[in-house]
Every structure is written in C-alpha cells, then in structure tokens.
Amino acid sequence: MLSDHTVSILIFAGIDVIMALSFYLPASAGQLSAGQGGFMALGAYASAYLTVRHGTPFPLALAAGALVGGLVGLAVGFPALRLRGLYLVLVTFGFGEMVRVLFLNAPAFGGPVGFAGIPPATTIWHVLGVLAILVYFFTRVSGSRMGRAFAALRDDEAAAEAMGVNSTYVKLVAFATGGVIAGLGGGLYAHYTLFIDPEAFGVGRSLFVMLYAVFGGLASFWGAVAGATILSVLPELLRWVKDWREILYGLLVLIMMLVRPQGLLDAALLARLSARDERAAARG
Amino acid sequence: MSEPLLAVDRLSRSFGTLVVLAGLDLSVAAGGIHAIIGPNGAGKTTFFNLVTGALSPDSGRIRFGGSDIGHLPAYRRTALGICRTFQNIRLFGSMTALENVLLGLHCRTRGGLLAPLLDVPFRRSSGEVAARARAVAVLEMVGLAAKAHQSAVELSYGEQRRLEIARALASAPRLLLLDEPSAGMNPQETLELEALITQVNRRGVTILLIEHKMSLVMKVSKIVTVLNFGQKIAEAAPAEIQRDPRVIEAYLGS
Numbered sequence: 001m002l003s004d005h006t007v008s009i010l011i012f013a014g015i016d017v018i019m020a021l022s023f024y025l026p027a028s029a030g031q032l033s034a035g036q037g038g039f040m041a042l043g044a045y046a047s048a049y050l051t052v053r054h055g056t057p058f059p060l061a062l063a064a065g066a067l068v069g070g071l072v073g074l075a076v077g078f079p080a081l082r083l084r085g086l087y088l089v090l091v092t093f094g095f096g097e098m099v100r101v102l103f104l105n106a107p108a109f110g111g112p113v114g115f116a117g118i119p120p121a122t123t124i125w126h127v128l129g130v131l132a133i134l135v136y137f138f139t140r141v142s143g144s145r146m147g148r149a150f151a152a153l154r155d156d157e158a159a160a161e162a163m164g165v166n167s168t169y170v171k172l173v174a175f176a177t178g179g180v181i182a183g184l185g186g187g188l189y190a191h192y193t194l195f196i197d198p199e200a201f202g203v204g205r206s207l208f209v210m211l212y213a214v215f216g217g218l219a220s221f222w223g224a225v226a227g228a229t230i231l232s233v234l235p236e237l238l239r240w241v242k243d244w245r246e247i248l249y250g251l252l253v254l255i256m257m258l259v260r261p262q263g264l265l266d267a268a269l270l271a272r273l274s275a276r277d278e279r280a281a282a283r284g
Numbered sequence: 285m286s287e288p289l290l291a292v293d294r295l296s297r298s299f300g301t302l303v304v305l306a307g308l309d310l311s312v313a314a315g316g317i318h319a320i321i322g323p324n325g326a327g328k329t330t331f332f333n334l335v336t337g338a339l340s341p342d343s344g345r346i347r348f349g350g351s352d353i354g355h356l357p358a359y360r361r362t363a364l365g366i367c368r369t370f371q372n373i374r375l376f377g378s379m380t381a382l383e384n385v386l387l388g389l390h391c392r393t394r395g396g397l398l399a400p401l402l403d404v405p406f407r408r409s410s411g412e413v414a415a416r417a418r419a420v421a422v423l424e425m426v427g428l429a430a431k432a433h434q435s436a437v438e439l440s441y442g443e444q445r446r447l448e449i450a451r452a453l454a455s456a457p458r459l460l461l462l463d464e465p466s467a468g469m470n471p472q473e474t475l476e477l478e479a480l481i482t483q484v485n486r487r488g489v490t491i492l493l494i495e496h497k498m499s500l501v502m503k504v505s506k507i508v509t510v511l512n513f514g515q516k517i518a519e520a521a522p523a524e525i526q527r528d529p530r531v532i533e534a535y536l537g538s
Binding site (some may be wrong): 136137140141143144145146147148149151152154155156158159160161162163164165166167173177219267 | 336337338357358359362363367368370374375376377378379383386387388390391393394395396397399400401405408409411412415451452455
C-alpha cells in the first residue's frame with residue numbers, strides 16, 4: 001500500500017497534469033493563456049460552494065465547476081479573438097488577476113480569509129479517472145478534424161482561414177474547453193485541500209501551469225503530462241538538499257530550457273516514438 | 285453569353301496612400317484557365333486576397349456564381365468553392381503532407397471536438413477513414429502519395445508547391461486561384477506543373493493563374509488579363525497579348 005504522503009504527492013501531481021492539459025489545449029490552437037489559475041479558481045469555488053452550501057453530490061459539483069470554467073472560458077475567448085501572442089498572454093494574465101481579486105472581495109466565498117469546511121471527496125481514483133478520460137480525449141482529438149484545425153491555426157492562421165477553417169469558432173472552442181479542464185482541476189483540488197483561498201490560484205499558479213506544459217514540450221499533449229509530472233514530483237526528490245531546494249529546482253528548469261528550448265518531448269522525439277505506429281497505419 | 289463564374293466590379297483597394305487596385309473590372313468564365321500577368325506591384329496578389337477574403341476591398345463588388353460574396357469571411361468563400369495557393373508557400377509546418385491535405389478537407393467534412401469520443405474506441409471513425417482515402421487520392425493526383433507521411437517542410441520546393449495545390453484541391457473548389465505556382469521550379473518541374481494544371485482544369489475546375497513564366501502562361505491559358513498599376517490594360521487570347529503594344533510597353537517601359 002502507498003503511504004498517505006505518497007498518495008498526496010500523486011494527487012497534487014495529477015491535478016498539476018490536468019492543469020497543464022488545460023493550458024495545452026488552447027495552446028495547441030496557438031492561444032497562449034496566462035490565466036489558467038483563474039479558471040481553476042472558478043471551478044474550485046463553484047464546486048465547493050455547491051457541496052458546502054447546498055450539499056450537492058461531489059460528481060455533480062465537479063461537473064458544475066467545469067461548466068463554469070467553460071462558460072467563462074467562452075466569455076474570455078471573445079476579447080481574445082483579436083489578440084495574438086504577447087498581447088493575449090497579458091489579457092489572460094489580467095483575467096486571472098481579476099478572478100483572484102473578485103474572490104478576495106466576495107464575502108459569500110470567505111474573501112481573503114478563504115473558504116473552509118469543504119467535505120473531503122477527492123480520492124486518487126477520481127484524479128486518475130479524470131486523467132484517463134483526458135488522455136483518451138487528447139489521443140482521439142490529435143488525429144481528428146478539430147485537432148488538425150487547432151494545429152493549422154497555430155501554424156498559420158491566415159492559411160487555415162483560406163483553407164476553410166472558421167478561426168473564430170475554433171478559437172472559442174479551444175478557450176472554452178481549456179476552461180472546462182481547468183475547472184475540473186479546481187474542483188478536484190478544492191475537495192482534496194478542503195480549504196481554498198484566492199492566493200492559491202494567483203499568478204504563480206498560472207505561470208507554473210504554463211511552465212509545466214512548455215517544459216514538457218508543446219508538440220504533443222504528452223509533453224504537458226510529462227512536464228507537469230516531473231516538475232511537481234521534483235521538489236520531493238530534492239528534499240535532501242534542504243534549504244537549497246528551490247534554487248536547485250529553478251536551476252534545473254533553467255538548464256533544461258537552455259539545452260532543450262523546445263521542451264522535453266519535441267517533434268523529432270515524438271516522431272521516433274510513433275514511427276512504428278505510423279508505418280503500421282500506412283500499411284493498414 | 286452565360287454568367288461568368290467570378291465577376292468583380294470596380295474593385296479598389298489602397299494601402300495608406302498607395303493605390304494597389306484602382307477600380308478593376310474582371311470576369312472569369314466558368315471552365316477555363318484564365319491567366320493574370322503584369323509587372324511586380326501591378327495588384328495581382330492583392331486581387332487574389334480580395335477574392336478569397338483575406339483582405340476587404342475599399343469599394344467594389346465581388347460576385348461568385350451569381351451571388352455577392354464581398355462581405356463573407358474567407359472560410360465561407362472556401363465552402364462556396366473558392367480556394368487558393370500562396371505565392372510564398374504557406375503549408376502547415378507541423379503537419380505531414382497527408383495532414384495538410386486533410387486540413388483542406390475541413391469544410392467538406394463534419395465533426396466537432398467531441399465527435400471522436402462518440403466513435404468506436406481505439407479505431408479511426410468511418411468519417412476519418414473516408415477523409416484519409418480522399419486525401420490520399422488527391423496526393424496521388426499531384427504525384428505525392430509516396431511522401432504522404434513526410435513532414436510538409438521536408439519536401440523539396442517543387443513538391444511543396446504541388447502539395448499546396450493538393451491541399452487547395454481537397455476543398456473541392458470550383459475556382460482555384462494559383463499564385464505563381466511555378467516560382468522556383470526547374471524546367472522539368474514546370475513541365476509537370478503544366479500537365480497538372482491542365483489535368484485539374486479538365487476535371488471541371490476553373491483556374492485563375494498568376495504567373496511570371498510566359499512559356500507556361502502561353503501554353504495553358506485560354507485568356508490572359510494584363511494588369512498594370514491596379515488596372516486592366518489588356519485582355520485577350522495569349523497569342524494576341526504577346527503582340528499588344530500596351531503590354532510590351534508595360535513590361536519593357538517606354
């Protein structure tokens with residue numbers, strides 16, 4: 001049996017993977033978001049509010065949190081339609097801060113004191129279950145019509161439009177789906193930590209989520225999975241250096257990004273890993 | 285005379301103070317190969333950008349198949365049957381040749397983000413299998429079937445130009461706009477391109493061709509329009525165009 005400590009590490013790592021995937025989805029369509037912490041907050045607060053105040057069953061509350069994340073993702077997607085690259089990063093960053101300040105000033109959600117008394121509901125099986133569904137989803141999407149539209153938009157938006165892709169629609173779908181996934185992550189988080197406050201979902205959270213996906217590599221969703229797993233377990237592995245832990249963590253990330261700026265899993269590595277599948281597919 | 289497939293009416297477009305198109309009237313009859321030539325900066329590519337919806341005109345009308353399409357976004361025009369290639373190759377760099385062509389099928393296929401979840405697990409959906417078969421057939425037509433699984437950017441220059449044509453053909457266009465398809469091709473590749481253009485046209489696709497290689501223009505096109513300073517200065521069969529003094533002047537200067 002795994003110790004409680006190990007299970008806790010795995011649950012947090014799993015939630016980090018879910019969050020990294022929530023960043024990866026819009027990023028795969030060329031939409032970089034620095035506000036995934038904001039969507040996570042919405043999912044966390046919405047689901048926790050339902051279980052605490054209304055006694056809503058956990059799965060239902062989780063779904064509601066995801067829905068809130070998705071709807072707000074759609075709303076954020078609209079102003080984001082006209083923005084690219086760094087400007088989009090700044091606007092989504094502003095969105096994340098806005099959500100944080102909103103909950104900071106909302107007495108119904110505990111304000112700066114935080115929201116406590118959330119019933120324990122999230123188990124490792126919930127996290128693994130959501131992850132299994134997401135991995136299956138991403139595997140299917142990457143070789144599908146919409147998956148290709150995402151990639152086309154990231155590669156060359158004008159060419160994608162010229163080939164018949166409705167970029168407005170595709171971007172909104174990407175933002176909303178990213179919001180749904182982040183909302184799910186937030187709901188799972190809230191029902192494991194049992195206490196949430198706005199600071200848990202601030203800029204730091206959004207940037208770490210982005211770091212996980214970029215560290216792992218944006219060529220495939222497996223990059224987000226690998227990046228988030230490694231970087232969220234790494235602090236545990238670095239315990240032996242004690243006070244130097246955070247410095248060493250930063251140093252390792254820095255070295256890695258210098259050596260492999262394209263991330264851990266780049267296109268070349270993925271091609272080698274899937275070369276056998278492709279050849280089999282070509283024959284079959 | 286029957287209605288033209290494409291008709292533009294007093295089409296104008298400026299960039300700042302630079303007038304690129306100045307009230308251009310142009311009709312493209314269905315079924316032919318129509319070349320557009322003219323010196324650099326004559327407004328040829330801007331004309332393509334206006335027809336495909338990449339740019340909006342300052343004024344003027346664009347009619348396609350009898351209806352006004354000037355207000356439609358680019359992707360809607362593709363769905364109506366207008367597709368293009370780019371002068372500076374713009375393939376999707378992260379995709380294979382096959383995936384590029386599959387993207388061209390986007391507006392002829394259905395299926396949203398969740399569709400793959402509803403299909404039989406771990407197998408390609410019937411729609412995806414059919415789309416791949418169509419894409420392979422288009423690749424065969426342009427002679428790239430053997431390179432289907434190669435990254436688009438790894439192909440040779442001539443192959444990339446042919447792949448652009450394949451990607452556009454996948455969208456089942458009625459009107460195909462080719463923007464200098466022979467640019468950078470060697471004589472052998474140009475000959476193959478000539479055969480391909482003729483073959484596509486024989487399948488019923490009307491072709492509008494911007495081209496600098498006069499040998500290619502003279503051989504494939506039925507009618508040639510000459511642009512200069514954003515206006516039409518001549519329009520005739522290729523043999524006549526070569527003799528037109530206005531055309532000679534535009535090219536050689538006076």
